[in-house]
């Protein structure tokens with residue numbers, strides 16, 4: 001498998017505090033990866049670096065077959081490269097309908113004039129219906145996103161992620177606020193998505209991670225503590241000491 | 247623009263209908279038809295008001311929809327006015343000069359004519375030469391181009407610099423205000439090339455149309471202003487509907503999230519800022535020939551602040567709200583400041599509205615912001631009853647985001 005994303009030797013300091021410390025992770029073309037670690041381990045910051053929200057002090061982030069450096073790109077350029085993100089706190093556009101939220105995310109040209117002269121087509125409408133079905137919001141399409149429950153907002157954001165059709169999905173704590181049945185649905189959805197693209201999931205819930213059945217990276221104090229199968233990392237003494245043993 | 251655009255935006259049709267009826271009624275009652283119920287000067291006031299409504303909808307798009315509280319749009323309005331004013335002054339002075347030189351023993355050379363025009367125009371600031379700024383002033387077509395180009399380019403360059411460095415919220419407002427202040431201070435200088443604090447005057451006299459009575463000219467400009475407002479309304483309603491409107495409102499409520507969807511937020515802001523600046527310039531070019539005079543005081547930051555007050559009172563985030571706010575407040579303002587409002591005698595003190603109007607306006611602004619955030623336009627929600635869901639919190643984390651109390655976006 002060829003590498004899609006290569007993060008190497010990255011460090012970030014916030015006011016003298018090293019949130020990310022010489023971190024190196026590489027993600028393959030079609031791979032499902034779980035990232036776990038205690039609160040404050042730097043999981044969200046790791047995603048911030050990839051998506052261009054936070055610029056690292058040192059290190060490299062190399063993307064795709066053409067080995068582009070993501071560090072030279074703006075957030076929107078990175079997103080257009082095919083990196084989509086779901087935030088830890090669900091962030092959808094509350095004043096707009098579910099349909100508008102999905103339509104905005106849908107993979108289409110992003111320039112102002114493309115958008116100004118954009119015309120709805122039957123194909124895009126069908127795609128929105130399809131995604132709505134997948135995330136269980138078919139009946140809620142005309143509703144305002146602000147009226148949705150916390151769990152539904154999570155779903156909507158996952159739907160927006162799917163609509164973007166990215167090559168790499170970064171998913172920060174997707175299962176928070178979901179019922180057990182919904183969690184199962186989420187895992188199934190992520191596993192399916194990972195068949196054709198790379199998916200990186202940050203999650204606290206061990207049961208959730210177990211069901212993903214994939215390679216796990218344990219972060220601690222901004223660097224990789226252990227990597228491998230869930231069974232492998234949970235047997236690792238360092239991991240037990242800092243994370244599981246608490 | 248197809249049928250579904252109107253179907254999705256019924257308020258556009260209602261607005262155009264109301265505007266047409268208003269225009270026809272005013273025309274019928276004006277002196278031009280001989281009815282004369284509405285004086286020529288009041289027709290001019292109404293025509294000017296339509297121009298103010300046009301800049302108000304531009305302001306609503308940039309502030310109410312896109313979340314950029316610009317305190318510079320009256321600068322663009324003024325620049326449009328100066329651009330058309332330069333041609334009006336040049337062309338009219340040229341006619342006068344040519345006429346007076348016609349009796350000279352030798353026919354005047356072109357240079358003599360130009361020098362004489364320059365002396366006429368710039369005598370007040372002690373100069374007799376055309377500054378470079380006036381290079382195109384002889385041509386109506388070129389100056390009309392300037393009406394669009396000058397505000398457009400200024401907005402493009404300023405917006406590019408400001409948005410690129412991600413200045414937002416209050417800081418951006420202050421920056422736009424600084425631009426406005428700098429421009430007006432520059433224009434106040436006698437050597438600015440635009441006659442300093444004298445400004446440009448006599449703009450109501452259209453060159454070559456001395457024989458046409460002002461009653462006709464005033465109606466012509468009134469119609470032109472109404473057409474411009476109608477077109478501007480349709481243009482902006484189109485821009486803020488559909489996917490563009492969706493992205494613009496998303497930028498207002500949470501611009502960083504929009505970036506992560508792959509939209510280059512700065513380009514969108516620049517597009518909205520520049521487009522609204524151009525419309526503001528056009529509104530100014532229609533306004534000042536009706537006002538007759540333009541001077542740098544018109545561009546002072548306070549004018550742009552008034553603009554924000556009109557939009558807030560009318561109800562930001564809906565185009566007809568901006569129209570209502572601008573029309574209502576500016577007409578009320580000229581009634582109060584024009585001395586028509588009866589003074590209130592309290593026995594120990596007499597309230598003269600010319601002095602107290604600003605206080606009243608300020609208090610109303612605070613009251614509307616606190617108690618009726620939807621503004622006057624919010625009254626329409628009472629007619630068109632739509633179920634409004636209970637919701638908590640604001641629509642987004644950004645400074646310009648739609649607030650909870652403002653209700654429907």
Ligand SMILES: Nc1ncnc2c1ncn2[C@@H]1O[C@H](COP(=O)(O)OP(=O)(O)O)[C@@H](O)[C@H]1O
Nearest residue numbers: 014015019037038039040041042043044045046
């Ligand atoms: N913008 C920021 N400024 C200062 N400190 C930050 C910032 N973002 C994250 N941190 C700190 O970096 C550390 C890692 O945070 P985060 O990546 O959110 O952890 P996790 O997602 O693993 O819980 C935390 O100690 C957090 O306080």
Ligand SMILES: [Mg+2]
Nearest residue numbers: 043044045088
């Ligand atoms: Mg986190």
